[in-house]
Amino acid sequence: xxxxxxxxxxxxxxxxxxxxxxxxxxxxxxxxxxxxNFAHGELTMVGAFAAFFTMVALKLPFPVSLLTAxxxxxxxxxxxEKLAYRPLRLKGAPSMYFFIAAMGVSVFLQNIAxxxxxxxxxxxxxxxxxxxxxxxxxxxxxVDLIVFVISVGAVQVAQLILLRTRVGKxxxxxxxDGTTASLMGINVDRICFIVFLMAGSLAGLAGLFRGMKYTVxxxxxxxxxxxxxxxxxxxLGSVPGALAGSLLLGVIESLVAGFISSSYRDVxxxxxxxxxxxxxxxxxxxxxxxxxx
Amino acid sequence: MQYILGILxxxxxxxxxxxxxxxxxxxxxxxxxxxxxxxxxxxxxxxLLTLKTGLPFLVCLAGGAAAAMLLAIPIGYPTLRLSxxxxxxxxxxxxxIVVLLxxxxxGITGGARGLVGIPPKSSIWIVWLIAVAxxxxxRNFIDSRLGRNCVALRENELAAQTIAINPFRYKxxxxxxxxxxxGLAGGLLAHYTGVLHPSMxxxxxxxxxxxxxxxxxxxxxxxxxxxxxxxxxxxEALRALSEWRLVIYGVLVVIIIIARPQGLFGYRELTRxxxxxLFRRPQAPANMPIGxxx
Numbered sequence: 001x002x003x004x005x006x007x008x009x010x011x012x013x014x015x016x017x018x019x020x021x022x023x024x025x026x027x028x029x030x031x032x033x034x035x036x037n038f039a040h041g042e043l044t045m046v047g048a049f050a051a052f053f054t055m056v057a058l059k060l061p062f063p064v065s066l067l068t069a070x071x072x073x074x075x076x077x078x079x080x081e082k083l084a085y086r087p088l089r090l091k092g093a094p095s096m097y098f099f100i101a102a103m104g105v106s107v108f109l110q111n112i113a114x115x116x117x118x119x120x121x122x123x124x125x126x127x128x129x130x131x132x133x134x135x136x137x138x139x140x141x142x143v144d145l146i147v148f149v150i151s152v153g154a155v156q157v158a159q160l161i162l163l164r165t166r167v168g169k170x171x172x173x174x175x176x177d178g179t180t181a182s183l184m185g186i187n188v189d190r191i192c193f194i195v196f197l198m199a200g201s202l203a204g205l206a207g208l209f210r211g212m213k214y215t216v217x218x219x220x221x222x223x224x225x226x227x228x229x230x231x232x233x234x235x236l237g238s239v240p241g242a243l244a245g246s247l248l249l250g251v252i253e254s255l256v257a258g259f260i261s262s263s264y265r266d267v268x269x270x271x272x273x274x275x276x277x278x279x280x281x282x283x284x285x286x287x288x289x290x291x292x293x
Numbered sequence: 294m295q296y297i298l299g300i301l302x303x304x305x306x307x308x309x310x311x312x313x314x315x316x317x318x319x320x321x322x323x324x325x326x327x328x329x330x331x332x333x334x335x336x337x338x339x340x341l342l343t344l345k346t347g348l349p350f351l352v353c354l355a356g357g358a359a360a361a362m363l364l365a366i367p368i369g370y371p372t373l374r375l376s377x378x379x380x381x382x383x384x385x386x387x388x389x390i391v392v393l394l395x396x397x398x399x400g401i402t403g404g405a406r407g408l409v410g411i412p413p414k415s416s417i418w419i420v421w422l423i424a425v426a427x428x429x430x431x432r433n434f435i436d437s438r439l440g441r442n443c444v445a446l447r448e449n450e451l452a453a454q455t456i457a458i459n460p461f462r463y464k465x466x467x468x469x470x471x472x473x474x475x476g477l478a479g480g481l482l483a484h485y486t487g488v489l490h491p492s493m494x495x496x497x498x499x500x501x502x503x504x505x506x507x508x509x510x511x512x513x514x515x516x517x518x519x520x521x522x523x524x525x526x527x528x529e530a531l532r533a534l535s536e537w538r539l540v541i542y543g544v545l546v547v548i549i550i551i552a553r554p555q556g557l558f559g560y561r562e563l564t565r566x567x568x569x570x571l572f573r574r575p576q577a578p579a580n581m582p583i584g585x586x587x
Contacts (some may be wrong), residue, residue: 030378034381035378036378036381053321062486083547084547084551087551088550089549093550093554095377095378096324096377097550097554099324099378099381100503100507100546100550101546101547101550103500103503103546104504104542104543104544104545104546104547104550105543105547106540106543107500107539107540107542107543107546108539108540108543108544108547110539110542111537111539111543112539112540112543114536115536115537115540130468147569149334161507164329222496225386225389227383228382228385229382229386230377263393263396263397264397265392266389266394267390267393267397270387270389270393271390273382273383273386274372274383274386274387277371277372277375277379277383278371281375281379
């Protein structure tokens with residue numbers, strides 16, 4: 001019982017790490033652009049397929065496919081920003097327009113993947129085998145461990161970029177107030193480019209890991225719902241909050257699936273979302289937002 | 294002929310559903326992203342009423358709509374207080390919960406295997422009668438005091454509050470009516486297809502409803518009706534491209550929102566007066582942003 005509990009928690013942490021990669025990027029885009037990038041989930045799908053085809057069709061080693069996942073999702077994210085969101089931003093459109101555009105991009109990417117690659121499920125080649133590491137009575141999957149470590153590491157790198165570099169400072173300034181930041185000589189167009197590149201490559205990593213743990217398919221973009229929940233759980237716009245929210249949701253989901261019922265896992269996640277929105281809409285680490293008239 | 298009558302029936306059903314979403318997104322400024330949930334509730338309730346009790350068709354249909362309206366109250370009560378993106382996410386979550394619950398309640402709903410053997414009672418006459426009645430209902434609602442308050446909320450919630458419009462109250466009224474229309478459309482759909490399956494009301498359905506409203510134009514009843522007609526006929530006419538349909542919709546949505554955010558008939562209605570003016574002298578379209586306070 002105890003061993004099972006620990007195992008479920010570790011499994012949950014690795015799922016949470018994947019959610020974290022997706023929700024940190026989503027949260028970053030939200031804080032700079034002020035809208036929910038609904039197409040963020042599709043970026044994970046792009047990364048998963050890119051990595052899958054590098055490994056299976058081109059027979060390249062795993063580190064290369066990790067790189068292609070990040071690069072291709074990053075490129076898709078930047079192109080998405082350039083074609084769909086930049087024209088709206090330059091016109092000063094209300095945030096609802098961004099959301100509608102994001103929905104369009106999401107529908108487009110998901111269905112073009114369905115049409116060209118088919119709706120089937122593809123399973124990733126075993127990279128790390130199905131090895132487990134025994135710590136006392138607890139067996140930990142090697143994949144779970146690696147996914148967790150790389151995910152948390154990548155999020156930490158993103159956090160360091162935000163807090164310690166010049167670009168990071170500029171991003172934080174743009175998130176605080178885009179107009180004022182541009183008056184201070186910050187090129188907001190470039191900031192958006194960098195933010196989407198960062199968020200996209202993190203999403204690509206999330207897609208790759210999710211593909212490794214489960215399967216690769218055209219509807220993988222539905223992870224966006226979980227990324228929403230995690231980001232709101234931790235407080236929208238906060239990177240450490242998004243990571244904490246993701247790990248918590250991963251563990252909770254895994255415990256519900258393991259001890260209650262796996263078919264009610266998602267019901268539970270959405271009920272949790274609604275409960276958070278009702279009782280603590282700021283999330284765990286978010287700051288209070290004032291409504292601007 | 295049978296085929297064309299079938300499409301026309303679906304057109305009528307879609308008009309009812311799109312009008313419901315249009316009332317929320319277009320006239321109240323509440324961006325619902327999970328309206329298929331109300332369709333699902335209406336569809337399953339009315340189908341189960343027909344199958345289990347054998348009451349007359351119209352009573353079952355009304356029962357489905359009433360169930361959707363009743364459930365809109367506990368769903369709207371907490372979520373309508375949320376603003377902007379938060380409401381969108383919550384509406385999505387609610388829709389997912391509804392579909393997951395239907396899928397997991399095998400005993401009542403047939404679960405993932407679906408509900409079969411519903412008598413096909415949605416004749417084209419009944420469907421179009423209800424569609425026309427819905428258009429009249431929505432038009433009259435928007436021109437009423439209640440509806441004007443809803444439009445005021447869409448334009449600027451803070452300003453509306455300063456003239457003593459309670460945002461929550463009017464959003465709730467709009468949501469209940471809109472859920473009722475969704476439930477009605479769901480009931481009609483159930484008695485047209487004869488089978489129900491949870492995946493019919495998955496996220497894609499909600500997305501399609503939102504896309505229809507955006508095509509037709511935010512804040513236009515005629516726009517919503519026309520776009521429901523066009524978007525139901527078009528895939529039938531372009532059968533060869535059927536799998537590309539949603540790919541094309543996705544691109545169109547992005548183009549529309551960048552180039553012509555008001556859609557086909559944003560903020561205007563297609564009336565005789567409008568047509569006359571159109572042919573006399575071209576006028577610049579009124580560019581009004583929605584949800585200016587988000």
